[in-house]
Amino acid sequence: MKAADSVPVQRSSQAATAYTRRHSARLSLPNWTVGTSSEVAYFRYMDFNNLKEIIEHRRSSKPALMNGKKIDDHTILQLLALADWAPTHGHTEPWRFIVYANQAVQQFCHEHAGLYQAYTPSARFETAKFEKLWHNGDLCSHVIVTYMKRGHNPKVTAEEEICAVAASIEHILLGASALQIAALWSTGGLTHHAAMKTFFGLEDHDHLVGMLYLGYTDQPPKTGHRMMPLPEKIDWRG
Ligand SMILES: Cc1cc2nc3c(=O)[nH]c(=O)nc-3n(C[C@H](O)[C@H](O)[C@H](O)COP(=O)(O)O)c2cc1C
DSSP states (O other), X not given: OOXXXXXXXXOOHHHHHHHHHHHHHHHTOOGGGSSSTHHHHHHHHTSHHHHHHHHHHOOBXXXXXXXXXXXXXXXXXXXXXXHXXXXXXXXXXXXXXXXXXTHHHHHHHHHHHHHHHHHSOTTTXXXXXXXXXXXXXXXXXXXXXXXXXXXXXXXXOXXXXXXXXXXXXXXXXXXXXXXXXXXXXXXXXXXXXXXXXXXXXXXTTOEEXXXXXXXXXXXXXXXXXXXXXXXXXXXXXX
16 A cells, blocks of 8 residues: 555645545545535545444344345445455455356355265254255355465465454455445355355365345444453553
């Protein structure tokens, strides 16, 4: 990122105007963000407290609790544009997305359920799980299958590449949260099964990181909770 592209620290209206002009073109932001008093609102959006609120209010939503309303494809592309700004060691940009929309959503979910049936030993097969996978697409709008495309830079480990893809997924989830789009990052079903890699045409060293179910919901926002207090997770030295 060039220094000129960084967010201006001083929030003078001049700096805000320059910033929003530069970025609205790049992010295809609507015109209201440019050159009007509403650019101040856009600037607040960039504020730490706003980001904190979006992060703290992001919640997972089950596909079964979505309401069938469709997300605009353009919005999905904007979420993917956020994902594309994830940190990446060695600029490998290992995130790849297979986007299912419209009738392809249900079709994919049915295929996923079929794979679960085909590759699960009968002793472990659960009808309820099959049914859940089959119906996952009934009320959601898009499914984004996200995987790590292993590159050829020997200095970057596969673990780092998966971390970068996980960060890109978080960008999608936070963008969705900001737009009140319901989302679930799922690794359920056959996500980690070799058959799934074959199904998507992935190579051996590629890695499926998650399936994102996106839609809208009429459910009231869930209260988040953390099991372990933050201080217990911090070893502060110095
Ligand atoms: C890598 C990963 C995989 C997940 N897989 C599933 C899943 O298969 N099914 C599911 O219901 N939730 C899944 N989740 C969502 C978590 O269960 C959810 O984040 C957790 O319950 C915390 O809730 P919150 O996201 O609302 O804070 C997954 C989350 C992560 C990070």
